[in-house]
Amino acid sequence: MRRAAPVEWDSVVATLRVELSRMQLPSVSQIARFARDPFLILISTMISLRTKDDVTLAASERLFAIARTPATMRSLGDEQIADLIYPAGFYHTKSRHIVEVCTILCERYNGTVPEDVDALVDLPGVGRKTANLVLGLGFGVPAICVDTHVHRIANRQGWVATRTPEQTELALQRLLPRAYWIEINELLVGFGQTTCTPTSPFCSRCPLQSTCRRIGVPRSR
Ligand code: SF4
Structure with missing residues (x-):
């Protein structure tokens, strides 16, 4: 099996930050800002x-x-x-x-x-x-909140190969720089609601398309 290339986390996070700047923050993030x-x-x-x-x-x-x-x-x-x-x-x-x-x-x-x-x-x-x-x-304690969006996108991208959110949390703890642990959830929630949707994601307009292995994605738009 082809080995996955190391993830360029700074670039991934920078791309997702631009995406997030175009949408509303998740509700809990809005409350946390306030x-x-x-x-x-x-x-x-x-x-x-x-x-x-x-x-x-x-x-x-x-x-x-x-x-x-x-x-x-x-x-x-x-x-x-x-x-x-x-x-x-x-x-x-x-x-x-x-x-x-x-x-x-x-x-x-x-x-x-x-x-x-x-x-x-x-x-x-x-x-x-x-x-x-x-x-x-x-x-402000570094912790990775893995919800359904984080779990799905991390597996599609090929960052992790896990079956449960708990396994994804442990796998991401080993891969993701600690500086991004808190932020990764809010970056992926909106992205998962608008682009990397559960069924038929919008791969054709996805800014992470060039590095995504699209694992388990049989159909996309
Ligand atoms: S390329 Fe498709 S599967 Fe991969 S992150 Fe983007 S929308 Fe999701």
């Missing part, structure tokens, strides 16, 4: 799961207008939180998880968010993807 608060980033990431960006942003703004700390958010109760974050996907389950998370943060962490991936993934409704986004955007 307030680098690990708690707000945690809650908005929980709201964002299986939810469109504009819905996440509006839902987060409605909730944060009323409560911005674990204690005040917990006191709202899950029914009011559900009303505020509707129509985010699974809003009933998410509102329950938000109250549970706020209770744990108040009782175990003195109302703060732990800066630790194991403690974060222990929280209800929080997986590695959310935990890494909180570490990166909330605390």
